[in-house]
Amino acid sequence: MTPIECPHCHEPMRRWNTPTFNFSDGLGFCTPWLWICFNDECKYFVRSWEHMKKSYGQKLGYRFMIHPDSHESGGIPVGSPIALRGDIIDEREEERRLQLEPERGAIMEKIHEHEKMIEMWKQHLKEKGL
Ligand SMILES: [Zn+2]
Numbered sequence: 001m002t003p004i005e006c007p008h009c010h011e012p013m014r015r016w017n018t019p020t021f022n023f024s025d026g027l028g029f030c031t032p033w034l035w036i037c038f039n040d041e042c043k044y045f046v047r048s049w050e051h052m053k054k055s056y057g058q059k060l061g062y063r064f065m066i067h068p069d070s071h072e073s074g075g076i077p078v079g080s081p082i083a084l085r086g087d088i089i090d091e092r093e094e095e096r097r098l099q100l101e102p103e104r105g106a107i108m109e110k111i112h113e114h115e116k117m118i119e120m121w122k123q124h125l126k127e128k129g130l
Contacts, residue, residue, distance in 0.1 A: 018031060035068060036088075038063065060079060
């Protein structure tokens with residue numbers, strides 16, 4: 001998938017797996033992933049830390065995010081620059097997985113066929129009284 005550009009720093013955004021639990025609003029994200037800017041130099045990200053510190057005295061920042069379907073944008077709160085990074089979708093890994101998907105399907109089908117054949121043989125032997 002071609003990444004979209006962050007409007008704040010013009011770096012490509014990353015796809016990020018949304019957690020299975022819901023956020024505090026109880027609504028969740030209604031999407032399996034979001035576009036998030038993981039550039040630590042991003043103006044939006046850098047300013048968010050300053051803003052949170054000045055306004056609320058909190059050590060908290062926001063990463064810029066865009067909803068892939070509705071294109072709604074907003075900030076995702078993070079407690080540190082490394083937060084959320086574990087759930088970034090590895091595009092190369094994802095591609096490999098998608099490529100392997102049909103192969104796995106074919107293997108499962110073969111296994112199923114073999115199982116059916118064994119069943120038929122068992123039935124056959126039973127009928128012959130063996
Ligand atoms: Zn950015």
